[in-house]
Amino acid sequence: MLLDFFVNINWCCHQNINFKKSANHQKLRLIEEEIIMKKIIKTVFLILLVGVLFISLAGCGAIGSEKSSGETNKQKPTIKIGYLPITHAVPLFIEKEQAKYKNFNLELVKFGSWPELVDALNTGHIDGASMLVTLAMKAKAQGIDLKAVALGHKDGNVLITAKDINSVKELKGKNFAIPHKFSTHNILLYKMLKQNGLKYEDVHPIELPPAEMPAALSEGRISGYVVAEPFGAVSVAIDKGKVLYQDNQIWDNSIDCTLVLRGEFIKKENKIAKKFVGYYIKSGKIAEQKDKQTFEMSSKYMKVKEDVLDLSFKWITYDNLAINKEDYEELAKNLIEMGLLENPPSFAEFVDHSLIKKTK
Structure with missing residues (x-):
């Protein structure tokens, strides 16, 4: 050409x-x-x-x-985990900050309220969450495939009252805040009243976001509250409230927040899920040291002063995060007794211990 x-x-x-x-x-x-x-x-x-x-x-x-x-x-899968900025999610914060995992990326997604978090989890926008176990149980009972794989913490739910309240009986007719109707905190309120000769109806339970509770108590809008840390310690630290009861004085070994994963994620990414939970359990052991490093890593996710967090850490433990069957069944029984959940999922249906067997 x-x-x-x-x-x-x-x-x-x-x-x-x-x-x-x-x-x-x-x-x-x-x-x-x-x-x-x-x-x-x-x-x-x-x-x-x-x-x-x-x-x-x-x-x-x-x-x-x-x-x-x-x-x-060859891109690593990204695990999206929801959380609220509370001490019950500290193992999650430490796992993220240490970033020792190599098989996956971890993205922590912050939410401002439990309803927002639950909606994101139930619709598959996140793979899991550090969340109120009772809300996860409710979702499971409604057909959402969720699995509780580990505790978020032990204890760390104090019952706070105004400084002029000296006994449970003085709460009669008063406003008392809880984070959610379907929460261990609500059961703690129920048990505290029952153990002191009052009925649940004798107080006015009010649902409030945890972060609003110290201000509500300080302003006199409520006379007490029970919530995750560090919000109990905040009122004590600013001298606007006092501890009426520690949660273990009302209900020993109560289960509150757990690490929950979508069943679909566990099946699809089983090896990754095991790695993730394994690092989570190890992070709980680091959290239990409650040292300067723990504070620095946690404070990136919670806007809280060091003295407040130090007080919170005195009330909470992270050393053994396996979910105990007897404790879970006690929780389920209380949900039925209060009329909150007619048919809670059984331990076998809801709890998956397979991901932490090698890390206990």
């Missing part, structure tokens, strides 16, 4: 040059042809050079695409 091109050009040159028989004109014609041919050769050379460069760049692009595609295929 290139040869034809030259032939055609040569023919055109012959047609456009005025042939003369004189020697001078013949010489002029040859010079003109030589100039034209040089221009043509130069043009063709440039065309060929551009073509070679284009092919080379295209090849490099293909290699780059292959490399990019290979890197994408």
